[in-house]
Amino acid sequence: MLKPRNQNNKLSENHWLVVGSSGSGKTTAVKQLGMVKATDQVAIFDPYLDYEDLCGREVRRYTSLSKFARALFSARAAKQSRGFKIAYSPSDGANPKNLEAFSKIIWGAGDGLHKKPLKVVMEELAKCVTTSGKATGAFGEILTGGRKFGLEAICIFQRGQEVPKTIVGNCPNKWVGRQQRLNDAVYLSKELDFPVDAIKALPRYHYLVKTNDHDIGEYGSGKLRKLR
Numbered sequence: 001m002l003k004p005r006n007q008n009n010k011l012s013e014n015h016w017l018v019v020g021s022s023g024s025g026k027t028t029a030v031k032q033l034g035m036v037k038a039t040d041q042v043a044i045f046d047p048y049l050d051y052e053d054l055c056g057r058e059v060r061r062y063t064s065l066s067k068f069a070r071a072l073f074s075a076r077a078a079k080q081s082r083g084f085k086i087a088y089s090p091s092d093g094a095n096p097k098n099l100e101a102f103s104k105i106i107w108g109a110g111d112g113l114h115k116k117p118l119k120v121v122m123e124e125l126a127k128c129v130t131t132s133g134k135a136t137g138a139f140g141e142i143l144t145g146g147r148k149f150g151l152e153a154i155c156i157f158q159r160g161q162e163v164p165k166t167i168v169g170n171c172p173n174k175w176v177g178r179q180q181r182l183n184d185a186v187y188l189s190k191e192l193d194f195p196v197d198a199i200k201a202l203p204r205y206h207y208l209v210k211t212n213d214h215d216i217g218e219y220g221s222g223k224l225r226k227l228r
């Protein structure tokens, strides 16, 4: 397996958890709320082609894993501080095998002394994991050890119960959109520490958000704009 370089304990954990029913605004939130910026270096696991562009920048898309890897490594190596957006869109879609193959490449692109973090957007995670227990493999490594190598994951899924608790435990930044079921709102309230009534009351495109900067028990809220 490829290995990341230059472990750096000074780096802080910046992962995002993004959860909401289908159509609640998750992908819009990633694009709109500054989770990724135009100048960022971003790799995207994009099985459903949701990222034609990102922050006004073209997304370079690959269906071949080896071509994706080559593009990512040369963009990371060439000009260290230049932003890029590169997506892997496997032709057979979202499944555990494809997420793990993508994650191995990402893990190998980690570098704790790189000028820029590598932001890693991962869509449809529920379809790509086999357990709601512990995240395993390279995907698990990104979540638990990625911080030290400048890897910042943005984990996107529809229901909290479907994905590993490792995601909840390692994402200090959380975005919650509308939930369709009462049970899902209750689960997220317990796991993410938002008031259950606030989650239940969310209409489509409205959200609750908690970042590194909020104190315990505090959170923000808002409504997304329609893009373009």
Ligand SMILES: Nc1ncnc2c1ncn2[C@@H]1O[C@H](COP(=O)(O)OP(=O)(O)O)[C@@H](O)[C@H]1O
Pocket: 020, 021, 022, 023, 024, 025, 026, 027, 028, 029, 205, 223, 224, 225, 226, 227
């Ligand atoms: N504030 C809004 N008003 C109207 N449409 C919106 C708004 N925010 C997002 N949309 C649209 O709603 C659809 C679903 O949003 P999306 O971000 O793709 O949801 P998700 O990723 O959770 O499935 C998209 O077509 C998006 O452009």
Ligand SMILES: [Mg+2]
Pocket: 026, 027, 028, 050
């Ligand atoms: Mg989406």
